[in-house]
Amino acid sequence: MAYLELKDIKKSYEVDNQHFQVLNGINLQFSKGEFVSILGESGGGKTTLMNIIAGLDGNYQGDVLLNGKSLKRETSQQLDEYRRSTIGFIFQSFNLVSHLTVKENVIVALEMTTMNKQEQEQRARDLLKQVGLADHQNKYPNQLSGGQKQRVSIARALAADPEIIIADEPTGALDAQNTDEILKLMNDIAKSGKLVIAVTHSQIVADYGTRIVHLANGVIDSDRQLKDPFPVVQENNSFHSKVASSFAMFRMAWEHFCYNLKRNILIMIGSAIGIFSVIIMLGLGNGAKGYINHEIYSQINPNTIQVTKKTGDDQTKQIKLTNQDQKKLEKIKHVKSVSKGYFAVTGGQLRQGNKNIHLQTIQTYDHTIKTKNIKTGKIPGKNEILISKGDAQKINKKNPYAVKGNKLMLYINAGGSQTQPKILQQEVTISGVSDSLSGTPAVISYDTLASMYRAGGVDFSPNFLSVDIAGGVKNVEPVQNKIKALHSSTGKADFQITGAGSIVSTLNTYVNIAVGVLTSIAAISLLVSTIMIIVVLYISVSERTQEIGILRALGFTKRNIRHLFIFEAAILGFFASIIAVILAYVLELGINHLTNSGIHYSLMQISVGNVLFGVIVSVVICLLAALAPALKAARVDPVVSLSAE
């Protein structure tokens, strides 16, 4: 049984509805150890026949049998495996991968074997030595002569130790001396027991082999045996072929990325601009939110909120809070303590000698008042009052903090009628001065105020409850929501949150909306970057059509090709995001330098989350952008791409 048999092979092309019959019933048998030259006129169908033998073209009539087994029934994956393990290619135009070195070009074929990296390196070195290129291993193809390129191509064809070497015009681009050297090498290959089939126009090449087959008008018109085939040598390889691993494809993607580094840097800068804009918008959002919170929290304690009863339609009505209300609030999760408070909207007066200070509002002490704002003195105890710096200046303009310890009369209007207002009075000592402007409430203890009302015979109940929340700011909003959800027996919501603390979350919501809008605007540049990446990857696929053809001819699967482009896109995306992050951090330094000297706050705060977001978005965008070009690359027909100009 012949090692390779062609049975009645017919092949035609359809162009513009016209039928071109190229092969019209080819019957041939080949054995191992033969060096067969196929001669014929130009356009006679020699390359077409080679593509069929090599399993690159499956669209023909008739059959190709390898060891009696039909290739016709093989799937696309099985044909990939056939090319990987059985076929080695030598092309007229060498078809080396331009961005890989001589050694890497040989290793490409070894990526599809069970050899480890070290063994691959060793075999590539041995093969290059065998073809006389030991000293040129690290050169790129464009640094080699034509003869040298063809030797690399031979070394690559031999790499996976295939049984059939197919050479399409192997000496077509070479001078006489190089032709002779390449023919010797091919003869050696046949001598080693392999089947060498060479398509040629050259009689010199034909005469070198063991057999000449002549093709004319789509049929074999002569088949001449020149010499006996070389004897078959039994070899037992320590390796066999396999599908290239994803890691191998990643390495190839990385090699291509490095080879085109300058161009890739420009692409990455382009795509980094989009990610950069999004990261700085998010960073500014964090900063703005942080600044607003910082400003509010520097005045109030965020972990204490003030709760009042809902007044219904009558806004002027004061609603008293009861012990029962206090207990209700105390039961809420994360509530540390609830204390009574009173906010006297009617205000009052402080009088010292002939000096009269009008107090717009008086509030009982609770933890919303930050002790760090008390510039001198302490929080007010029994019969003491804490006043603002603005009010203290009305007593001692030059040295307002010196009023601490002064005794004054405090008058509070406790209602009554227009003609007979009920004025309560008490001598109080200034316990301290807070660093706030006039207009902020003067503060006394709840007990002091309660005993003033009692002494004046006026009914007194708290008009707000002050709720201390445990576990930090994160618990404030949940507690606020629970309080707002408490209902009275009539089914109406009972409580409302007052004071500055209640607006923090509202403000944060507004900032989040503003950041969202700005980030969406920044995302437009991200969209532009994405379109750019898609265009670049499409161009890259077109540019690399021939490389894809070479890889497919070597036995790389469609999946391998898809991975190659996807990995390259992922590498682009990752490094683009790194550039974006570096640029964003540099801008952050600059902006914060300015804002720190202006408002004493770092207005840009890029978080680790923002960086991760940028990296992930960049990689995902590049992967999505790569999807269509990668699929296009995988679909490229190797026969068409190998003949690509």
Ligand SMILES: Nc1ncnc2c1ncn2[C@@H]1O[C@H](COP(=O)(O)OP(=O)(O)OP(=O)(O)O)[C@@H](O)[C@H]1O
């Ligand atoms: N994809 C194709 N579509 C249409 N016609 C094609 C295609 N590929 C090849 N042909 C035609 O088939 C015929 C045989 O081409 P082939 O390349 O096999 O010839 P060849 O014998 O190798 O020629 P040469 O010696 O000039 O390389 C030619 O007429 C060519 O124009």
